[in-house]
Amino acid sequence: MRGKTAVVLGGSVAGLCAAGVLANHFDKVIVLERDQLPPDAEHRRGVPQSKHPHFLLNSGRRAIGEIFPGFEEALIAAGGMLLMPSLDAAYCENDGWAARKSSSMTMVYSSRVLIERVLRDKARELPAIEIREGVSVTGLRTTEGGTTAGRVEGVDFRTGDESGSLPADLVVDALGRGSSVADWLSEAGWPAAAEKTLDAKVTYTSRWYDLPPADRRPASWWWKHLVVTPTQDTGDHPEEHEFLSNFFPIEGDRAIVCMGAWGLRMPREVDAFEAAADRVRAAPFGQAMHDCTPTSEVHLTRSTGNKWRRFDLLDRPPLGLVSVGDSICAFNPFYAQGMSSAARSALILAELLRGRDALDAAFFREFLTRQKKSLDVPWMLAMARDQAYDFATGSEVVPAWRRRIAARLSWPVFNAITATSREDDYVERTFTQVFNLDKSLREMATDPRFWLRIARYKVRELFGRTVVPHGFDDQQDPPGTDFTGITKANAHAYARDDRSPASETDLVND
Structure with a gap:
């Protein structure tokens, strides 16, 4: 003692x-x-x-499990769901829906x-x-x-x-x-x-919903979690295209519909909330919300x-x-x-x-x-992300030239990492470790093997020699095909979605 x-x-x-x-x-x-x-x-x-x-990251799950043995099992027994996000979540990225595929990351979803x-x-x-x-x-x-x-x-x-x-x-x-x-x-x-401070003026707003009974859910709902990332289009578009939006599953057949953004006003009344969800750039997001039954008011947070x-x-x-x-x-x-x-x-x-x-x-x-x-x-x-905004305030604000570089590179680099992760296990594992705080951003940034593999993927993409498709139409339901194990040799065995921008020929062209 x-x-x-x-x-x-x-x-x-x-x-x-x-x-x-x-x-x-x-x-x-x-x-x-x-x-x-x-x-x-x-x-x-x-x-x-x-x-x-x-989100309880993998490093947090392990730490709590070490402090309180049996915590994860108890959380799941109480209704938490152990899922693999790359298989159980639909991600709308810059060019549309990403393909489903197994990965090294799992997560327990709960409130x-x-x-x-x-x-x-x-x-x-x-x-x-x-x-x-x-x-x-x-x-x-x-x-x-x-x-x-x-x-x-x-x-x-x-x-x-x-x-x-x-x-x-x-x-x-x-x-x-x-x-x-x-x-x-x-x-x-x-x-x-x-004190070190940086406020990037993030505001987010959420509402809780009951999911439809299992036998009445749309046939397209293979997913449990729906994520829509902000647009990277610099042209004219609704503000809602700038939102980071989540249809987040929790225990008890419920979900939290959450929308957030950097530097934008977010809706706090029900009518405005529902209208904003309908204008999120991926149409299935608002459709999913309307298929559910609201059980709460709208909750808004600015202290971020x-x-x-x-x-x-x-x-x-x-x-x-x-x-x-x-x-x-x-x-x-x-x-x-x-x-x-x-x-x-x-x-x-x-x-x-x-x-x-x-x-x-x-x-x-x-x-x-x-x-x-x-x-x-x-x-x-x-x-790495919050320093990109001109309206950010605090002791950690960086010079304008650094903000411009961060704003120009952060999402494209993220897109390159996630795309490569679907075909390269080393990149996927490294990024998963960084996301889960098991490895630092500095370690990833100084790892030549990591960046060489991304560069190789981008060259293959340029010549149409990648294997896993991407860019499925975000106005349609995310495709449910599981592309785990796809190679140039077996690509013909995978069911093609006619909304995919790629053809079967593209898949076997590697």
């Missing part, structure tokens, strides 16, 4: 993952949660983003509220963890703030009309984007931590800026305190990095607690150093 009591501020994904780790090293782990937690998978005030789709409910159930199985609900944290208890010996020794809190304090050997800040911990530290004598509080840069960071999740680093939610990054930070904490005997200055310095290295991976991915 590293101490008697650890206190976790916040009972969402980041806080529960931290609590699961601490339960192995402290006599008691007390989680202070402002909300009254629902017994089932329900929305609550403290997690407004739960009304939108959430955010179900993920949290399963995590709460797992946390409550651990006798060391106590979750106190309806508790608002009002401040930190500190000594010698800002000095070498400066330490956080507990927290102040309020429950209803009553106030109190709670001593702790370790405090974990998991209060999210709105955490006041940095302000409390400044009041106690620590210098303000530097990237923000990294750099406690690792303090000369004398506070002892007795670590921050995880959005409290330390919040990302543009479009990139689905938040939950996985929080779980990865919890694993770093677990590794250090196993390897060190004392919660001394060296412990907290090493945690911040290793956490910074972990957060660099998703941060670089978020910057």
